[in-house]
Structure formats: C-alpha cells, structure tokens
Amino acid sequence: MNIGEVAERSGLPPKTIRYYEDIGLIRPQRSENGYRAFRETDLHKLAFLGRARTLGFSIDDCRTLLSLYEDEARESAQVKAIAEEHLTAIDEKIAQLRAMRGTLSNLVDACRGDHRPDCPILSDLSKKPA
Amino acid sequence: MNIGEVAERSGLPPKTIRYYEDIGLIRPQRSENGYRAFRETDLHKLAFLGRARTLGFSIDDCRTLLSLYEDEARESAQVKAIAEEHLTAIDEKIAQLRAMRGTLSNLVDACRGDHRPDCPILSDLSKKPA
DNA sequence: GATAGGGCTTCCAGTGGCTGGAAGCTCAAG
DNA sequence: CTTGAGCTTCCAGCCACTGGAAGCCCTATC
Known part of the structure; x- marks a missing residue:
C-alpha cells in the first residue's frame, strides 16, 4: 500500500503518517522506487494510534500503549x-x-x-x- | 520598577514579560543601564493580560481586548x-x-x-x- | 579595591503535534 | 511525449512560552 491509501483507510493525513514514521512509531518498508510500502500491520498500528489520539493520549503514551499492545506478556x-x-x-x-x-x-x-x-x-x- | 518587581506584582514570570514586550503587548521604557523601566501603567497592563490569559483568551484576543480597554470610544x-x-x-x-x-x-x-x-x-x- | 552574588540583558533552541509549502522524482493515462 | 497526480525530502511555522548560555550591572562585604 502507498501512503495515500493508508491515509484514507486509517483516517490520518499523509503528513501525520510520515511524522509518525519520523518519530519511530511505525517502520514501513520501502519499495524500489523509494515509496513507503505499508503492510496491514502498519495500517492497523496507525488506526490504533489514531484512536488513541482521539482519546487524547499523548504521543508518548501512544508509544507506550502500542508497545504494550504488542507485548504478549503485558x-x-x-x-x-x-x-x-x-x-x-x-x-x-x-x-x-x-x-x-x-x-x-x-x-x-x-x-x-x-x-x-x-x-x-x-x-x-x-x-x-x- | 525592574522586571523582578513587576514579575512579583503581576504574577507573571520575567520570561513571559519579556516575551510580551517582544510581541508588542507592552512597551516599557529603558533605564540608562539598559534595564527595562516599568511604570504603573505597564504593571496594570500586565495584570490585565495575566487575567485575560487565565480566562483562556488567546494572545491575539488579549491584544484586541487591551486596545479596546484603552479605547474610550469602544x-x-x-x-x-x-x-x-x-x-x-x-x-x-x-x-x-x-x-x-x-x-x-x-x-x-x-x-x-x-x-x-x-x-x-x-x-x-x-x-x-x- | 577585589570579589562574590544576584539581577538584569540578549540570543538561540526546544516544547507538542503536527501542517504548509517548495523542489524534485515516479508513475499511469492519453 | 506530455500532463497531472502522487510520492519523496527538507525547511519553516504554528502557539505561548520556557530553559539555558554568555555576559553586563549593581550592591554588599571583606
């Protein structure tokens, strides 16, 4: 998936998605042409982040919540x-x-x-x- | 009055007072030594601003409110x-x-x-x- | 008169969480 | 082959301060 589709499906603007990569919340792969290549898991994470943000959690909290989400021993x-x-x-x-x-x-x-x-x-x- | 006294009497930190001068909300005079020299009217304005800010008005609103306050034809x-x-x-x-x-x-x-x-x-x- | 300290000055950078815009590459359609 | 949309990076700006560094000024004490 390119960023446009992910933006539409996650509800987050492309700018925000790039920003989230910048600060290390997601790590999408790259296609040969240099475009970000998002997988379903990336989309899922972005949706998670979007929802957490609408609940008012700080980015820092989001980071922690995301890592807890992925930690089965939480x-x-x-x-x-x-x-x-x-x-x-x-x-x-x-x-x-x-x-x-x-x-x-x-x-x-x-x-x-x-x-x-x-x-x-x-x-x-x-x-x-x- | 120096900035320290004004800070104490207005309840605003010195940094904020300097910032308010920077953005043109107040125009204190200067002493020969380069220190800001505040008059009572400056103090009064700062108190006004502090109160307006605690009521949640934006700086821009504060600017307008202050000018209305000083405008007798408002x-x-x-x-x-x-x-x-x-x-x-x-x-x-x-x-x-x-x-x-x-x-x-x-x-x-x-x-x-x-x-x-x-x-x-x-x-x-x-x-x-x- | 030297020194210590606190208060004052300016300027630069960072906060949070994006957002806008410029310059330039890639891709699909006609 | 051109056009236009979509993608890339990077820099700057938003709001209202706030922290910190480097350095001057003033007072008090020895």
Whole structure:
C-alpha cells in the first residue's frame, strides 16, 4: 500500500503518517522506487494510534500503549495505570475550563453589549487581584 | 520598577514579560543601564493580560481586548462579541473532553488491571472503526 | 579595591503535534 | 511525449512560552 491509501483507510493525513514514521512509531518498508510500502500491520498500528489520539493520549503514551499492545506478556494493570492517569488529567482540564466558563459566562451576561463603552468584562480584567 | 518587581506584582514570570514586550503587548521604557523601566501603567497592563490569559483568551484576543480597554470610544458590543466567541470555543473544548472522558472512563472501568494481559482498553484501541 | 552574588540583558533552541509549502522524482493515462 | 497526480525530502511555522548560555550591572562585604 502507498501512503495515500493508508491515509484514507486509517483516517490520518499523509503528513501525520510520515511524522509518525519520523518519530519511530511505525517502520514501513520501502519499495524500489523509494515509496513507503505499508503492510496491514502498519495500517492497523496507525488506526490504533489514531484512536488513541482521539482519546487524547499523548504521543508518548501512544508509544507506550502500542508497545504494550504488542507485548504478549503485558499486564493489564500497566495499561490501566496509563489510562487512569490520563483520565485524571482530563478531569483537571475540564475543571479548569469550567472555572473559566463560569467566570466568563457571568461577565458576558453582565455586559450589555451595546454601543456604549462601559463594560463589566473589561472592568473585571483590569481590576486588581485581591 | 525592574522586571523582578513587576514579575512579583503581576504574577507573571520575567520570561513571559519579556516575551510580551517582544510581541508588542507592552512597551516599557529603558533605564540608562539598559534595564527595562516599568511604570504603573505597564504593571496594570500586565495584570490585565495575566487575567485575560487565565480566562483562556488567546494572545491575539488579549491584544484586541487591551486596545479596546484603552479605547474610550469602544462599544461594549465589541468586547462582548470576543468574549462570546471565546465562550463558545470553551464549550466545544469541554464537550470534546467530556466525550473522551466518557469513553475512557468506561474502558478503565472494564479493565481489571491485574497481572493478566487481556485488556479492554487495548482491545478498543485496536478495533476497526465501524 | 577585589570579589562574590544576584539581577538584569540578549540570543538561540526546544516544547507538542503536527501542517504548509517548495523542489524534485515516479508513475499511469492519453 | 506530455500532463497531472502522487510520492519523496527538507525547511519553516504554528502557539505561548520556557530553559539555558554568555555576559553586563549593581550592591554588599571583606
């Protein structure tokens, strides 16, 4: 398979696939003409990576997950630990965003949004921290 | 004021303050010795920026907000529009994270996390997209 | 007056995870 | 034989900093 087909079937752009090779996540073979020659296993790995990325795992986590996936002697506890840590990080991000959202939403509600200059949003931003 | 004091009083690291000067958000004067010489207005601006950043506004938004703040002929509608757009973006991010969280949390719950290799998390990552 | 230290300066490079674009080779179709 | 799509590499840029090196400035102490 050439990169175009793999891109289509994995859902990842060619650029990303090349990048993943660059950083050593996959090692496709090469045809005589210099083109990357992907096997089914490469495609499978890329799909794995794509899915892990949509779940928000870092590239580093992906690397580890992929190696665990290929390691038949893995312990599911290793996988679970990574996932739990990631879950915690997600929760923290959500909490942070909700805090932002809360403040911002109050400010937006308080702002008339008309042609006059006075604006609670700017007032808040410019007020001294207590 | 030197940068150290401004850093402490604004809560921003010196590196960040220099960076903000670099990209033209502030224009502190200079002392004869070459040190940056900050006035109260600079400090005020930096505090404004710091607060806007913690609310998640992009640097570009911050630049606009700052110029609106200094523009006495502004209309609060301009400010509100920026804030509302940002609010929408935050909502999208939260939705995305919650989707991740939902899937991931199911997978984590389903994984025994023991010494055995079989793991629903890896199974899910490796399964073909429907 | 020498020295030690902390604070300040600039500049370069790296972070994460791609993405855009240029220059050039290969391949299939007409 | 030409055209165009697809592939190759490499370099640069995104965002918002951050780390580190090399070197100047200022104050305090001996």
